[in-house]
């Protein structure tokens with residue numbers, strides 16, 4: 001069940017291009033992944049032979065478009081082992097999915113005096129919406145602390161999940177530290193006090209098997225563009241009974257059943273949450289990305305990334321870098337944040353770009369986490385199914401060039 005990254009690379013046309021005349025070493029997949037030819041072809045085929053609006057027309061072409069769109073929904077449901085397609089709401093991505101929960105579930109269930117629990121390692125997309133909900137409702141936003149190794153302080157859970165806790169919102173895999181969090185334990189804790197859990201799977205869904213039943217999550221969000229699919233598509237998984245009782249998010253076409261002058265009734269789920277013409281081709285492309293990953297198996301993707309991340313961490317440490325996040329590869333993914341002595345991450349990223357190496361430098365949309373780590377920024381190399389040990393070697397060589405500038 002191992003994965004051959006050299007063969008996989010051939011599926012991705014971007015790797016035929018050069019960066020500054022050199023081999024493209026793309027180490028920024030946590031930000032957005034590259035796209036295989038299969039996904040690109042699927043979207044072209046949709047526009048060339050199936051394009052029409054969905055859920056409103058009675059001709060054959062529209063039926064083809066709808067079959068493609070709803071087929072993508074089924075693929076996404078299978079990908080996260082959801083029991084029903086009705087649990088899969090198409091959104092523009094993780095950020096919109098989290099905001100949907102904030103506006104719809106949050107505004108109707110969270111009141112002054114309640115508590116919303118997030119963690120010190122959240123991406124702004126799973127932090128700012130809760131900050132806003134707390135401000136709107138008078139609820140208190142609390143942060144579950146992390147250890148110096150970048151793991152959640154689960155020993156403090158009893159102090160942080162209280163009978164006031166209405167929502168726990170947590171990332172399954174950190175985009176900075178790579179940490180894979182014990183989400184099931186958090187779900188059990190918040191369910192025991194009658195609250196709900198929202199899981200940010202933006203980094204987990206592309207890189208490891210995800211099973212919403214095993215996690216016992218109420219909501220789970222992920223983005224197509226980080227998992228070989230196009231931008232503009234994503235999923236909010238919601239438990240059917242919760243989606244049923246939630247008020248709509250956006251109002252407009254398709255989310256209604258009947259509209260009168262002074263009130264309307266709502267379409268069934270998930271359509272109640274998909275107002276207006278959706279991003280049809282993008283959803284179809286996301287379905288193709290799910291099929292691409294499913295063919296390879298997520299177990300194989302995860303195994304490959306463990307190998308490549310372990311090799312990268314070893315080589316970075318040997319080169320004198322400080323690497324953040326858990327030391328044990330079993331507990332982390334392949335987003336590897338680091339700092340290298342006095343070289344500022346922004347300077348580093350700019351210098352190594354000249355060597356064809358693309359990494360991210362900055363706060364990674366996690367400013368509270370940067371404060372917790374006591375650094376203004378980090379560099380981050382994030383690996384995916386198409387990265388090889390050769391890419392790691394190129395990163396290390398390019399860092400030597402960067403060090404030379406500051407020697």
Ligand SMILES: Cc1ncc(COP(=O)(O)O)c(C=O)c1O
Nearest residue numbers: 093094095123125175202203223
């Ligand atoms: C952990 C995490 N959550 C949420 C997001 C936001 O995803 P999107 O920009 O696709 O909405 C990201 C993107 O980097 C992320 O890494």
